[in-house]
Amino acid sequence: xxxxxxxxxxxxxxxxxxxxxxxxxxxxxxSYTTPGDPxxxxxxxGYVQTDIYGNPLQSxxxxxxxxxxxxxxxxIxxxxxxxxxxxxxxIxxxxxxxxxxxxxxxxxxxxxxxxxxPAAAPNVQEDQIKQFVDLVKNTTEGKADPSSFxxxxxGIDDSFWKGLLVGAGITFACTSKTVRSIFSxxxxxxxxxxxxxxxxxxxxxxxxxxxQAAKDAQAGKE
Amino acid sequence: MNFHKLVDLEKYLDVxxxxxxxxxxxxxxxxxxxxxxxxxxxxxxxxPAAITSARVNMTARSVVIEYNPDAIFPDVIEELINGVDKxxxxxxxxDLYGKLMKHTA
Numbered sequence: 001x002x003x004x005x006x007x008x009x010x011x012x013x014x015x016x017x018x019x020x021x022x023x024x025x026x027x028x029x030x031s032y033t034t035p036g037d038p039x040x041x042x043x044x045x046g047y048v049q050t051d052i053y054g055n056p057l058q059s060x061x062x063x064x065x066x067x068x069x070x071x072x073x074x075x076i077x078x079x080x081x082x083x084x085x086x087x088x089x090x091i092x093x094x095x096x097x098x099x100x101x102x103x104x105x106x107x108x109x110x111x112x113x114x115x116x117x118p119a120a121a122p123n124v125q126e127d128q129i130k131q132f133v134d135l136v137k138n139t140t141e142g143k144a145d146p147s148s149f150x151x152x153x154x155g156i157d158d159s160f161w162k163g164l165l166v167g168a169g170i171t172f173a174c175t176s177k178t179v180r181s182i183f184s185x186x187x188x189x190x191x192x193x194x195x196x197x198x199x200x201x202x203x204x205x206x207x208x209x210x211x212q213a214a215k216d217a218q219a220g221k222e
Numbered sequence: 223m224n225f226h227k228l229v230d231l232e233k234y235l236d237v238x239x240x241x242x243x244x245x246x247x248x249x250x251x252x253x254x255x256x257x258x259x260x261x262x263x264x265x266x267x268x269x270p271a272a273i274t275s276a277r278v279n280m281t282a283r284s285v286v287i288e289y290n291p292d293a294i295f296p297d298v299i300e301e302l303i304n305g306v307d308k309x310x311x312x313x314x315x316x317d318l319y320g321k322l323m324k325h326t327a
Contacts, residue, residue: 193282200286201239201246208241 128152128160225312225319227258232311234259237303238284242296248284270322294318 131152138145173179234253239246253259269276272293277286302314 193279194284197238197246197279197282197284197286204244205239205241208243 128156131155132160225315226308228262228315229308229311231256231259240296240299240303242291244286244288245299246284246286248282251283272322293321 135148135152138148231253234250234256236248237245238248271290273287273289275286275288278284279286298314298318302311305311305314
């Protein structure tokens with residue numbers, strides 16, 4: 001039995017949808033290479049820095065930083081394990097036995113988008129009303145444009161027509177002589193007729209007083 | 223003609239103006255639903271001689287009656303308008319009716 005500490009090797013497990021759990025406790029690692037893997041961890045002297053494509057860097061070149069692809073919010077892949085760089089490694093999974101290690105990318109809790117209130121409807125109605133007013137104004141000024149009329153009628157919805165009909169009905173009701181007489185109990189004509197009768201009363205009273213004065217004068221003379 | 227029923231109709235009538243020889247009476251349209259009023263209008267469609275003219279203004283709901291002050295004394299009319307005793311009013315109306323019919327005849 002060897003007393004030497006043997007480097008712990010991550011057991012080769014068959015591909016499953018579950019991540020391979022090793023001594024790194026689920027941390028992804030791309031230190032394995034497989035036959036046919038172009039990114040062979042070839043034995044080189046010293047620590048060789050390579051670019052993302054695995055090409056050794058020349059001295060003086062800036063050290064490429066690991067590209068962290070935000071996958072659902074947090075970069076999981078590309079984290080070095082045991083201090084080994086992952087330059088040149090693909091972002092998603094390291095093929096083991098030709099199969100991706102992690103079948104499923106880690107997902108962050110999906111934040112529900114904030115539902116904005118439908119603010120377009122009131123603005124649309126205001127625009128329609130303004131457009132209608134402009135059309136009427138242009139028509140009265142003799143600047144009617146058939147194309148503008150067509151575009152207006154094509155863009156309006158049922159609520160505009162309902163509002164238009166309700167407004168027309170209220171206007172008719174308020175201006176109708178019959179309806180006004182009902183609500184006002186016909187007071188307007190009655191008041192004018194009563195005033196005419198009062199004028200006749202005043203006229204008759206003045207005539208009576210004049211006649212009386214003349215009669216008294218006649219009687220005084222006699 | 224029942225003059226007491228005619229007196230009961232005074233609640234539908236209101237004298238708006240009166241000078242000797244001319245009286246304007248405002249009426250309520252409800253009086254047209256009373257049988258006593260309808261029968262009086264039906265029986266005496268022609269005016270007596272003492273009444274020179276009668277004009278109805280439906281809009282103002284008033285009737286203007288011009289009468290001969292020598293045949294119908296204004297004091298009697300004033301008593302009929304301002305009096306409280308209904309029996310006395312009935313007698314006044316009866317006397318007026320007799321005089322008017324007598325003149326008509």
